[in-house]
């Protein structure tokens with residue numbers, strides 16, 4: 063006996079359970095669970111994902127599989143009292159795919175396996191001499207089997223069906239009688255033979271084996287591969303195959319089929335939501351051949367089944383302790399459960415349902431916190447379209463980058479730039495975008511494409527820019543040369559206004575009004591969670607409050623104005639983790655900065671700095687007041703100084719034109735010379751950060767003095783200020799020591815006996831700093847990880863260029879699953895952070911550690927920062943609530959209190 067023969071590849075439903083999804087797939091595991099709960103599930107068995115993996119690896123069924131299928135089939139036949147394909151009283155089975163993760167419609171299903179020229183008669187007899195039903199079932203088998211198993215083009219069957227209806231003079235399948243369908247079976251068999259070179263297989267077991275093989279192979283169908291890539295489902299999981307005794311919802315008015323949710327998956331509202339279709343099979347519901355009725359109608363049609371269904375749904379909810387969705391069939395008044403799973407839901411429903419389940423005592427608050435996430439919360443914070451005017455979407459694509467955007471349609475990047483320059487809002491519409499469209503994407507309010515998924519160029523670039531994008535709206539026919547697109551009978555020309563919702567993927571004609579989300583109103587403090595009857599706001603409040611009690615990480619914000627600081631505080635920020643000082647050198651202060659840069663003598667420079675000092679001091683006074691005693695990390699100036707001067711080309715042209723006109727250009731010439739002198743090929747790796755402070759005498763000193771004086775002023779006024787001075791771009795401890803020595807002198811002089819305490823620390827954003835953190839910690843009172851630069855320098859990626867240039871290709875190739883600028887690269891950049899945190903704390907126990915790069919507000923990164931033991935994350939004001947929520951989730955996940 064080989065090792066393979068001992069592997070168990072087939073499980074009866076009675077042998078599995080809901081936790082065996084890796085082995086039995088989602089559908090198989092849940093069918094087993096329902097069977098064991100004693101619910102009415104048609105008998106059947108599941109062939110494991112392991113069998114599929116073995117088949118895909120070797121191109122043949124693993125040893126032992128055929129025998130195990132045989133044994134389970136015999137058991138199924140015994141349970142049903144019928145034999146597969148028996149000419150007199152046939153057992154028929156469905157063969158359905160079911161992977162670990164739901165991949166709706168991506169893989170194959172074959173129904174009615176076991177029918178042939180003889181058993182079709184037996185089926186008719188079994189169904190009370192219902193010939194029409196039997197021949198219809200047979201033609202469906204040939205059609206599905208032909209298409210799925212033997213790759214016969216599906217249209218050929220469709221055409222034959224249309225032709226049969228045309229001959230009959232009808233549009234409705236139901237008007238075809240038994241004779242017509244019998245004729246259609248003959249035609250289908252000819253189509254089958256023409257394409258496969260063989261007759262339609264009459265042997266039931268051969269049908270079954272071929273159908274199982276086809277389901278295995280459908281794992282590698284092109285659309286399934288694409289779907290997995292988009293949803294980040296690993297490619298090697300394989301699918302399980304469920305072989306289930308057929309039950310029929312199309313045996314007459316006392317039969318039918320339906321789908322239902324135990325709560326509204328859109329809003330989370332309690333109640334039964336579902337659709338029912340009498341005298342039909344599941345595929346008819348999906349195909350939309352006839353209109354369904356609300357599930358409540360079933361109460362009138364078949365009260366016994368309805369009551370039983372409600373009872374089962376309540377049991378499933380109690381059992382899974384979550385919203386479930388189900389599929390069922392009623393065969394002549396007998397209810398059968400065909401599927402259940404914990405149902406997908408919108409972001410709003412996720413919060414509302416989690417809150418309800420706590421109220422119902424089914425889960426605790428930790429579990430509620432575990433069941434929502436920061437991405438959902440972020441979605442709930444985007445402005446929404448106000449859709450209460452009966453506005454209908456004309457198309458639905460993929461919500462590739464969230465937000466709500468309206469604007470005039472344009473079809474080229476150039477036109478987008480032109481119209482945007484005139485102050486118009488535009489939506490760039492393309493079949494798909496490519497790197498040449500970048501300018502247009504920057505100019506547009508939103509991007510709409512008819513092709514491409516969540517990782518297409520358009521989607522990735524738009525997300526990087528925080529711009530609304532709907533991709534892959536394939537109902538839209540884009541005609542760029544004609545400057546128009548068509549959709550569902552509408553023609554939209556250049557200049558016409560459309561609205562796109564990057565969360566739902568919906569596309570609307572005309573301008574849809576926008577409203578701020580209730581959740582943001584709540585965070586802003588304008589909507590009181592205790593008084594509103596908005597279930598979502600109440601649930602968000604409750605779960606956020608719990609997250610705050612659970613989290614260990616503090617959450618600060620990146621803010622450099624009093625207004626930003628105030629908003630962030632309302633959103634829950636507990637300090638400022640990064641106040642960038644460079645914006646304070648722009649606007650009407652440019653002139654002073656130019657004086658500083660162009661200073662010919664020490665005295666000129668000292669004058670310029672002296673003029674900047676009171677302005678800077680006032681900036682800090684406002685921020686310290688706003689933060690009222692919370693810590694404020696002020697970073698000394700970082701960017702290269704020429705960023706404060708006009709661009710070289712523009713200056714050169716201005717000087718040339720002025721010279722031509724004979725004007726006095728002495729000042730401009732000096733400026734031009736300075737810009738030329740300071741020009742760098744790689745400014746991000748050039749004279750910036752601490753290097754600047756060491757090269758320009760008095761620059762950092764002025765900033766340190768402004769910070770200390772502001773803190774003293776606020777304290778003298780009865781307030782509290784907790785400044786933390788942060789030095790950027792440090793790579794060696796000596797750099798920090800030099801800056802610190804000068805800063806400490808100034809601080810001591812300014813602070814005197816005011817009681818103000820000023821900390822001095824450093825950013826860790828250069829790989830060398832991370833690797834020598836033990837030395838640097840000797841001179842630093844805190845570290846803050848600048849993960850933007852650390853990612854840039856860790857990977858050698860220019861942070862300003864690469865996301866639009868080639869990341870879409872890297873994502874397509876799977877080199878990374880998500881941009882490392884968006885979510886921390888745990889293996890590489892994350893390792894630098896780990897080393898720095900460990901070695902920094904070893905050198906200086908209790909060293910305060912934070913992060914202030916963009917990753918501070920990214921859900922997955924927040925979990926990483928929790929794991930490595932940072933004290934706080936700092937992020938833009940809008941992401942503060944997301945960071946609070948995820949910090950809470952990270953805390954309960956590491957304490958292991960979650961139950962799923």
Ligand code: PEP
Nearest residue numbers: 827848849850851914915
């Ligand atoms: C960083 O590099 O992560 C950082 C916060 O600084 P900046 O983005 O200003 O370079």
Ligand code: MG
Nearest residue numbers: 827848850851
């Ligand atoms: Mg930086």
